[in-house]
Amino acid sequence: MNDSLTKIGVFYDGNYFLHVSNYYNYDHARRAxxxxxxxxxxIEARVANAEGRPGMAKIVDSHYFRGRLSAQEAQQRGTVLYYDRVFDDILMSSGVTTHYSPIRSNHGRRTEKGIDVWFALEAYESALLRKLDVVVLIASDSDYVPLVRKLQALGCRVVILGWDFEFTTDNGSQMITRTSQDLLEEASHPILMNHIIDDPRSASERDLVDNLFVVGNSDKKRRKSTSDHSTEHAEDDDVELEQPTEGNIGDRMEGEIFSLKNGYGFIKYPPNNLFFHHTTLENADFSELYVNDHVAFTLAHSDRGQLIAIDVKLLEEFEQE
Structure with a gap:
């Protein structure tokens, strides 16, 4: 009998993982x-069961890749540096090696440059040198298909953890996330996590699913206390917006954040305030925003015909001067 451990390597596309985590925190019934x-x-339980060797699978290597702000830029965002370090502590406590690349500006829009290539090279090298049995990719992009093929050529089984979900925002807009079908078909073990989370098949699986989520969330409390600083027109936030006195659909404009709620907020726009959803942010995570932050945005209509803000970009302090 082979009593050796099944060695697992886990590799996170950090931007994708954040997107999924935000969905469960702001838009899913879990709110965590x-x-x-x-x-x-x-992952360890799932791989062990798939290999027919319960309790004999162990994560021996894990890596997290994401672009992030420079120290100078983060300092302008108040407590962003602190929350970055908190998440670093969480990753390190779970044995995850972090890989960060500077976020670069391209025509006013911030992009992660070269992260996917770095991700692929690190995954391949780790599989080769550590002789991994299973590689788990937390990713959704079809660009990783060549990596999956290379890993399988080494004899690694490849697990894809993906999420498919769609939801309607509070203003009626439809948001859809899909994992590449090509990526799922190429994997040895494709797993759509949303099915497992929403419909666990057994008591043991239900326990594992419950443990997938953080109990309690200081981020939501901080945003609530921040938004509570502006209460003068709080009752106006949730009413249907009237047509503004200036600006046309498609216009690029600037303004200040009026209030922040659980995954959405409002931008000052007399005589009313413009709704925006966390999924429309271009260069920041929703948890990095504060009331009175200066933002640029595009005027648009929601699916219900209400005036809203999309393509919201957080403006740096030097851009405000």
Whole structure:
């Protein structure tokens, strides 16, 4: 009998993981972020059962890749540096090696440059040198298909953890996220996590799913206390917006954040305030925003015909001067 461990390597597309975690925190009934430690326990149990060797699978290497702000830029965002370090502590406590690349500006829009290539090279090298049995990719992009093929050529089984979901925002807009079908078909074990989370098949699986989420969330409390600083027109936030006195659909404009709620907010726009959803942010995570932050945005109509803000970009302090 082979009593050696099944060695697992886990590789996070950090931007994708954040997008999924935000969905569960702001838009799903769970209203909680994904837990790194809980996800690792789930992966180990799932791989062990798939290999027919319960309790004999262990994550021996894990890496997280994401672009992030420079120290100078983060300092302008108040407590962003602090929350970056908090998340670093969470990753390190779970044995995850972090890889950050500077976020670069391209025609006014911030982009992650070269992260996917770095991700692929690190995954391939780790599989080769550590002789991994299973590689788990937390990713959704078809650009990773060549990586999957290379890993399988080494003899690694490849697990794709993906999420498919759609939801309607509070203003009626439809948001859809899909994992590449080509990526799922190429994997040895494709797993759509949304099906498992929403419909666990057994009591043990239900326990694993419950542990996928962080219990309690200081981010939501901080945003609530921040938004509570502006209460003068709080009752106006949730009413249907009237047509403004200036600006046309498609116009690029600037303004200040009036209030922040659980995954959405409002921008000052007399005589009313413009709704925006966290999924429309271009260069920041929703948790990095504060009331009175200066933003640029595009005027648009929601699916219900209301005036809203989309393509919201957080403006740096030097851009405000």
């Amino acid at each position: 972020r994904l837990s790194i430690a809980g996800l690792h326990r789930f």
